[in-house]
Amino acid sequence: MHLCSNCLHTHTGQRQVNTFELDPDIQATDVNSTAEGLRIIWSQGQHQSLYPWEWLSKHIPFNAAPTAKHPRQDWYHVKPASAQNVQTDYDTVMNSDAGLGVFLEQIRTTGFSFVPNTPATPEATEKLLQRIAFIRPTQYGAFWDFTSEVKPVDTAYTNLELPLHTDTTYFNDPAGLQLFHCLQVATEGGGQSTFSDTFAAAAQLYKINPDYYNILSSVRIASHASGSSSTFGSFMNNASHAGGFPVFTHSVPHIRPHPKNLTHVRWNNDDRHSSTQWPSHERMIVWYRAAKVWQELLASKEFQWQAQLQPGTPIIFDNWRIAHGRTAFDGQRRICGGYIGMDEFLARGRMISARLRADAQPGSEKTSEEEKNEEKVKKEQEEEEKIEKEQPETVEPDVLPQKDEGLDRPIAS
Numbered sequence: 001m002h003l004c005s006n007c008l009h010t011h012t013g014q015r016q017v018n019t020f021e022l023d024p025d026i027q028a029t030d031v032n033s034t035a036e037g038l039r040i041i042w043s044q045g046q047h048q049s050l051y052p053w054e055w056l057s058k059h060i061p062f063n064a065a066p067t068a069k070h071p072r073q074d075w076y077h078v079k080p081a082s083a084q085n086v087q088t089d090y091d092t093v094m095n096s097d098a099g100l101g102v103f104l105e106q107i108r109t110t111g112f113s114f115v116p117n118t119p120a121t122p123e124a125t126e127k128l129l130q131r132i133a134f135i136r137p138t139q140y141g142a143f144w145d146f147t148s149e150v151k152p153v154d155t156a157y158t159n160l161e162l163p164l165h166t167d168t169t170y171f172n173d174p175a176g177l178q179l180f181h182c183l184q185v186a187t188e189g190g191g192q193s194t195f196s197d198t199f200a201a202a203a204q205l206y207k208i209n210p211d212y213y214n215i216l217s218s219v220r221i222a223s224h225a226s227g228s229s230s231t232f233g234s235f236m237n238n239a240s241h242a243g244g245f246p247v248f249t250h251s252v253p254h255i256r257p258h259p260k261n262l263t264h265v266r267w268n269n270d271d272r273h274s275s276t277q278w279p280s281h282e283r284m285i286v287w288y289r290a291a292k293v294w295q296e297l298l299a300s301k302e303f304q305w306q307a308q309l310q311p312g313t314p315i316i317f318d319n320w321r322i323a324h325g326r327t328a329f330d331g332q333r334r335i336c337g338g339y340i341g342m343d344e345f346l347a348r349g350r351m352i353s354a355r356l357r358a359d360a361q362p363g364s365e366k367t368s369e370e371e372k373n374e375e376k377v378k379k380e381q382e383e384e385e386k387i388e389k390e391q392p393e394t395v396e397p398d399v400l401p402q403k404d405e406g407l408d409r410p411i412a413s
């Protein structure tokens with residue numbers, strides 16, 4: 001794709017040429033190697049193109065070489081202390097691109113990261129999430145802060161034990177990251193968090209019973225947001241064209257499922273819906289046997305580890321890979337957190353890596369003037385935020401809906 005303004009939009013980089021009006025037999029009538037790149041004159045309209053060498057080096061046509069897989073640390077026999085060491089300090093994350101880059105890379109590689117020295121407030125926790133990307137709102141709200149409730153819309157809002165699971169299995173695009181910050185440890189005991197590396201456990205399942213791995217990779221399971229039907233009508237993934245999703249999703253669905261191609265695990269047996277369309281009675285029986293072995297393996301001491309989340313040290317984890325749960329608890333307990341979309345997480349990581357690479361280029365050092373300016377802008381922004389916070393909230397006068405407004409909500413007493 002030629003990078004000129006006739007072919008690509010100057011600001012957005014989007015294609016401007018109508019691909020389908022190009023002559024299918026178009027030829028290069030003149031090719032010149034220049035310092036800037038490869039200059040070509042095309043047979044159609046004598047259009048001139050310049051392809052910079054750096055661009056060409058990243059766009060080798062018909063290059064069969066598979067894209068390098070991102071390195072991943074799988075977790076077996078996790079000692080809680082070793083898991084706690086997977087951490088990036090709050091200030092490191094918040095105060096520099098390099099620190100944010102380390103944090104994002106840690107989540108990408110290990111599947112999670114603790115963030116010690118986070119102020120134990122919902123505000124600081126929300127800022128931490130927004131440092132990565134905008135928070136992914138769902139039927140549970142955007143940033144949530146919850147305790148156990150009398151009329152819960154989900155068992156998460158109770159004091160019951162929650163078996164290992166991943167969240168939002170019923171979405172076509174389940175939440176990518178999830179953050180939990182415990183602001184109050186259960187006052188009468190319990191409420192420990194459990195975690196398990198489903199990718200490592202799935203590789204083990206494949207070793208011990210490839211048929212069970214295969215059926216969990218092929219049978220599409222219906223799941224739904226059990227408690228939230230009153231909100232929007234129930235979120236249910238078999239309403240989509242897919243008719244539900246298998247437990248294990250792979251990057252190359254047309255070949256026999258294998259853990260090396262595993263990209264996504266959806267596992268939440270409490271939210272699994274009874275409308276699954278089983279291929280046959282026999283396959284249903286095999287699926288249940290496989291699911292039992294899978295849940296036991298995931299919760300075995302080979303894979304499950306436990307941590308008591310403490311105020312000041314939230315954990316963020318890859319919800320496509322790391323299953324989480326909770327032991328039952330008594331008394332009062334408070335957790336806040338939120339979701340980040342997987343696309344936003346990956347895009348932010350790419351952007352930060354590119355920015356750090358650019359900064360590392362010789363001659364990219366910012367002049368002290370530029371640094372002073374950036375510092376000045378940052379201070380002005382902080383000042384503005386401070387002023388905004390100090391403004392008294394404008395309170396709209398209570399205006400009761402009038403009968404003739406046709407509003408169907410009852411008049412507040």
Ligand SMILES: C[N+](C)(C)CCCC[C@H](N)C(=O)O
Pocket residue numbers: 140144146154156166167168169225268271
């Ligand atoms: C995380 N937060 C407390 C907001 C909601 C939890 C909802 C969990 C639900 N079973 C699901 O998997 O979607």
Ligand SMILES: O=C(O)CCC(=O)C(=O)O
Pocket residue numbers: 156162167180192193324325326335
């Ligand atoms: O309360 C907790 O620690 C976890 C709750 C949970 O698993 C969830 O919200 O999905």
